[in-house]
Amino acid sequence: MSNFYQRVRRAITPSSGDEQRVDGDEGERDGVRTDGGVVNEDSRSSGSESGVLDRLAAGIDGRLGSDFLESSIFWVPPFLLMGLFVYGAVIWNFLISLTDYQRFANAPDYSNLDFEMYTRALADSGFIDAAVNTFILLVAFTAGTLAVGLILAILIDRGIRFENSFRTIYLLPMSLSFVVTAQFWLWIYNYNNGIANRVIGLVGVGPISWLGNQAIVLWAVIFALMWQFSGYAMVVYLAGLRAIPDEHYEAAQVDGASTLKMYWRVIIPQLKGATISAAVVLMVFGMKAFDFLYSLVGGYRPPNGADILATKMVREAYANLNWAYGAAIAIVLFAMALGVIGPYLVYEYRRNNL
Amino acid sequence: MTDDTLRTDGGTATFTARLRRNVEQMTIEDAGLYVVLLLAAGFYLVPIESGLVTSIKTGTAIVETAPFAPPGPSGFTLEKWQAAVEALLRGMGNSMLYAVPATVISAFVGSITAYGLTIPDWKQSYKALVLALIIAGIFIPYQAVLVPLTQFWSQWAQLTDLLSFVWALGIPNDYVGIVELVVTHVAYGIPICTLLFRTYYKTMSEEMIESARLDGATLRRVYRRIVFPLSGPMFAVVLIYQFTQIWNDLLFTLVLVSTESSPAAPVVLILAGLGTSLEGQDFALRMAGAFFAALPTLAVYIFFGDEFAEGVAA
Numbered sequence: 001m002s003n004f005y006q007r008v009r010r011a012i013t014p015s016s017g018d019e020q021r022v023d024g025d026e027g028e029r030d031g032v033r034t035d036g037g038v039v040n041e042d043s044r045s046s047g048s049e050s051g052v053l054d055r056l057a058a059g060i061d062g063r064l065g066s067d068f069l070e071s072s073i074f075w076v077p078p079f080l081l082m083g084l085f086v087y088g089a090v091i092w093n094f095l096i097s098l099t100d101y102q103r104f105a106n107a108p109d110y111s112n113l114d115f116e117m118y119t120r121a122l123a124d125s126g127f128i129d130a131a132v133n134t135f136i137l138l139v140a141f142t143a144g145t146l147a148v149g150l151i152l153a154i155l156i157d158r159g160i161r162f163e164n165s166f167r168t169i170y171l172l173p174m175s176l177s178f179v180v181t182a183q184f185w186l187w188i189y190n191y192n193n194g195i196a197n198r199v200i201g202l203v204g205v206g207p208i209s210w211l212g213n214q215a216i217v218l219w220a221v222i223f224a225l226m227w228q229f230s231g232y233a234m235v236v237y238l239a240g241l242r243a244i245p246d247e248h249y250e251a252a253q254v255d256g257a258s259t260l261k262m263y264w265r266v267i268i269p270q271l272k273g274a275t276i277s278a279a280v281v282l283m284v285f286g287m288k289a290f291d292f293l294y295s296l297v298g299g300y301r302p303p304n305g306a307d308i309l310a311t312k313m314v315r316e317a318y319a320n321l322n323w324a325y326g327a328a329i330a331i332v333l334f335a336m337a338l339g340v341i342g343p344y345l346v347y348e349y350r351r352n353n354l
Numbered sequence: 355m356t357d358d359t360l361r362t363d364g365g366t367a368t369f370t371a372r373l374r375r376n377v378e379q380m381t382i383e384d385a386g387l388y389v390v391l392l393l394a395a396g397f398y399l400v401p402i403e404s405g406l407v408t409s410i411k412t413g414t415a416i417v418e419t420a421p422f423a424p425p426g427p428s429g430f431t432l433e434k435w436q437a438a439v440e441a442l443l444r445g446m447g448n449s450m451l452y453a454v455p456a457t458v459i460s461a462f463v464g465s466i467t468a469y470g471l472t473i474p475d476w477k478q479s480y481k482a483l484v485l486a487l488i489i490a491g492i493f494i495p496y497q498a499v500l501v502p503l504t505q506f507w508s509q510w511a512q513l514t515d516l517l518s519f520v521w522a523l524g525i526p527n528d529y530v531g532i533v534e535l536v537v538t539h540v541a542y543g544i545p546i547c548t549l550l551f552r553t554y555y556k557t558m559s560e561e562m563i564e565s566a567r568l569d570g571a572t573l574r575r576v577y578r579r580i581v582f583p584l585s586g587p588m589f590a591v592v593l594i595y596q597f598t599q600i601w602n603d604l605l606f607t608l609v610l611v612s613t614e615s616s617p618a619a620p621v622v623l624i625l626a627g628l629g630t631s632l633e634g635q636d637f638a639l640r641m642a643g644a645f646f647a648a649l650p651t652l653a654v655y656i657f658f659g660d661e662f663a664e665g666v667a668a
Contacts, residue, residue: 067474067475067476067573068474068476068477070474070572070573071470071471071474071476071573072470073470073574074466074467074469074470074471074474074573074577075466075467075469075470075471075484076470078463078464078466078467078544078548079467079484079487079488081540081541081544082488082491082541082542082544082545083487084541085499085503085538085541085542086490086491086494086499086541086542086545087487087491088502089498089499089502089503089506090494090498090499090502092502092505093498093499093500093501093502096501096502096505108505152394155387155390155391155394156391158387160387160388160391164660166391166394166395167663168659168663169395169398169399170394170395170398171659171662171663172398172399172402172655173398173401173402175598175651175652175654175655175662176402176602176648176651176652177601177602177603177604177622177647177648177651178602178604179602179604179622179625179626179644179647180602180625180644180645180647180648181401183405183625183640183641183643183644184401184402184404184405184641184644185401186635186637186640187404187405187408187421187637187640187641188401188404188421190421190637192417193416193417193421193637194421195400195401195404195421195422198420198421227397227398227401231398235663280493284492284493284495287495288495288496288605290497290604290605291602291603291604291605294604294608294626295604295625295626298626298627298628299627309497310495310497313497313500314497314500314605314608314609317500317501318500318608318609323501326500326501327501329497330495330497330498330499330500330501331498333495333497333498334494334495334497334498337493337494337495337498340493341490341493345486345489345490349482349486352482
């Protein structure tokens with residue numbers, strides 16, 4: 001019987017090695033290592049031929065690769081821990097959102113499940129506003145940050161002196177937490193003494209109540225977030241620009257393209273990968289804007305007009321004790337995140353980038 | 355000419371830069387470039403600078419001087435810094451209590467997870483699937499796990515009872531929140547740490563590992579003797595990144611520790627409510643507190659700026 005598994009194993013491994021060899025050096029590496037695995041395998045099974053476990057192990061290894069069982073000790077426990085806290089918790093959260101869990105009850109009652117919380121959300125104008133604000137914040141913040149980051153990266157990539165100093169300064173806000181930057185911007189947006197009103201006062205506008213005006217506050221928050229993260233977009237774009245071969249610039253120059261045209265037609269299209277990965281990460285930062293809004297007011301209720309799903313969820317659950325309703329809002333937020341992340345992961349998986 | 359030679363030492367993009375630059379326009383274009391870059395630098399620095407000068411102003415100086423101007427000799431005071439340090443010092447200690455262990459543990463766990471999913475030989479497509487599931491965990495909005503997390507720690511894993519021998523030593527049992535924070539941050543830190551180490555291990559030279567494997571070395575031995583000693587640079591990146599993230603996180607501390615008056619309150623929680631009272635906001639105190647709370651991450655950034663940039667770009 002164990003012979004059979006070994007034969008199956010031998011029959012499978014070379015072919016799987018061949019399959020992978022098509023991919024280039026990745027496959028080659030795997031092929032070589034497979035041979036090493038076979039040697040190990042032989043010595044192990046000759047030691048205890050009749051062990052059922054051994055045969056089972058050989059079978060699993062044969063199907064999945066020679067190191068599968070031995071390597072599982074490294075990644076299975078962390079994978080389970082993380083799976084429990086991420087996927088287990090999301091599923092649990094969905095279950096809670098189907099209950100009527102609220103107030104000071106210790107645990108939700110899982111016997112009566114319905115979608116009442118979701119219909120309640122659709123009827124709640126505060127929820128609709130928060131959803132719209134979340135969408136505006138994500139799109140405007142991501143697009144704006146990418147644009148600023150790209151311009152900075154192009155400027156810095158022009159072979160300037162003190163490049164490292166400029167890069168360090170642009171990235172500095174990113175090292176600060178939302179709690180800290182919120183204090184700075186609260187001061188900047190101060191009605192009487194803030195810098196924002198001083199600056200627009202120079203051109204004879206204002207003063208404006210940046211955080212008090214419902215039509216403006218969201219944009220003020222987006223601007224502050226852009227300040228904090230455009231350095232990040234710059235670093236990602238800079239890496240992308242450095243990966244473009246010099247010949248592409250030369251060719252564009254020889255063709256007599258203007259600098260602007262060269263970037264627009266030749267360089268920027270090649271930054272697609274950098275744009276996608278930066279955009280995904282920025283959206284994630286955008287969804288964490290909760291910390292910023294909470295610190296801005298030091299409480300669960302953000303300024304009127306700047307409520308987003310993240311703040312509404314925490315407020316409903318932890319201030320109003322509407323646990324199930326908060327969980328339902330969280331599921332909507334999760335679905336929005338999935339809408340961004342899912343396609344990205346599929347895209348990376350297809351390109352063999354994982 | 356000397357200008358260019360100097361630059362060759364500094365940047366890698368000099369060749370393209372030289373090509374791109376039209377010789378006649380050089381000076382004007384250069385000057386414009388530097389003006390724009392300096393203006394941008396000003397834009398990034400002014401909020402921080404204005405916070406710093408405000409933190410050392412007296413109440414009257416705040417109203418009388420421009421928000422970005424330094425205070426005159428009469429308007430200078432360190433009183434607010436004193437108050438901020440007093441209010442935040444215990445929070446700093448509490449933050450260290452969970453940020454340091456959580457950072458170290460999650461970096462180590464990320465390293466072995468990435469090792470098990472990169473170096474050993476098993477089916478590539480299954481590896482990619484496990485990795486995809488792990489990496490997706492980076493992008494979860496934490497709101498989606500908050501209510502279950504509260505349930506888990508308050509109803510299922512009742513650490514307060516388990517750790518009763520610790521409270522018997524006279525440590526307030528609020529500190530159970532610190533233990534919960536360590537476990538929580540480790541669990542949610544695994545995805546990003548794994549991804550960072552994975553990108554590093556993918557480029558690791560294979561000959562040494564292969565020959566060790568052919569000599570019959572176990573995977574554990576290969577990790578201990580070859581992979582772990584070579585992981586130094588990536589450990590620097592991951593430790594810096596994780597420390598900044600965990601130190602700065604507000605959401606989990608808000609949910610697991612909940613009140614800023616708790617003896618176990620981390621620094622971010624105290625800072626969020628600092629300087630707010632019924633009479634209005636004490637901006638100088640807020641700014642001083644913000645700087646004090648940011649000191650550890652600023653120190654990390656200043657001393658390991660390049661590694662930080664590397665970690666951020668990864």
